Amino acid sequence: MTISCWKPSVEGDDGDVKGKVDGLLWYKDLGNHLYGEFSMAVIQANSSLEDHSQLESGPLSSDYLGPQGTFVGVYDGHGGPAASKFVNENLFSNFKTGFAAEEQGVSEKVIKRAFSATEDDFLSLVKKQWLTKPEMASSGTCCLAGIISNGMLYVANAGDSRAVLGRVKKGTKETLAVQLSAEHNVNIETERHDVRSKHPYDPQIVVMKHSVWRVKGIIQVSRSIGDAYLKKAEFNREPLAQKFRLPETFFKPILSSEPSISIHKIQPADQFLIFASDGLWEHLSNQAAVNIVSNNPRNGIARRLVKAALKEAAKKREIRLSDLQKIEQGVRRHFHDDITVIVVYLNRKLIDNSSLCSSPLSIKGGRHVNF
Known part of the structure; x- marks a missing residue:
């Protein structure tokens, strides 16, 4: 482990750490993180922005005694922005708290605990506000997180956002796309099989509706944070809106909040990472x-x-x-989804410098915009 240095937070190179706004677009064109540079952008399509995102660089532990690193999060909400906003405000702090308690460094265990704690906290909030805000029970979010520390990259995903690595092909100048995250969308055949295997006594666990495979005929993703109405039967009843209520009760969570995690040792050929919500990947291939x-x-x-x-x-x-850019939010959703993109460049010299110390940085995509 290295000893983290604590310094006052400073603004980015462009003098605007909060990013800039152009209509429905929020962006930060270039900034510095611990291991290189980054660029962020968010375009709104829904009536209220349901995508949230963040980049944190500096101490990874709440006690500031552990190593430093860069944390990237993309949270693609659905059913309103409540869940994605909550995750944006709590997942990293839960990670830092769990990291400090473990003391052995970043691990799959620490990451899963952070996801679990964030899920539990949000479901507790749903319960607390059940009678006054029952609609919160139908709010959920896909959750993609990446952690870079000590030359390692950890990618955790629950939902269908995606992380892609740009890696130079050996002996050439060609940069190849390497997908790092597993996606949990039942339109993928292997994911349908996985969901069915976990619910063998429910023949309707995955059904085709409006030419799309959906869990219980409602939602395409099989993992998320939130979606309390598909996690606990106590929230699948009045006063929740009828369209979310199932005709039969259930005795185990229909959706899972546990992320798939992949771990990679960063190689000299690894140039950059693209973290994005599925709004981007709907229109662009990895390559x-x-x-x-x-x-x-x-x-x-x-x-x-x-x-x-x-x-x-x-x-x-x-x-x-x-003409597309003239269409207002809400109506715009008929043409494309909210889109969040974070590009993280990797500087090998900075990655190899284990005694590196820099000012903490925290930036949240679109958070400072009131659309």
């Missing part, structure tokens, strides 16, 4: 996104990825991008 990042300047690269996705969305509906 297309990696090609854009590897072939363009770093400054504003997250915005460039968002624009590329919007171009594809407009093309599919046979309209011009300029």
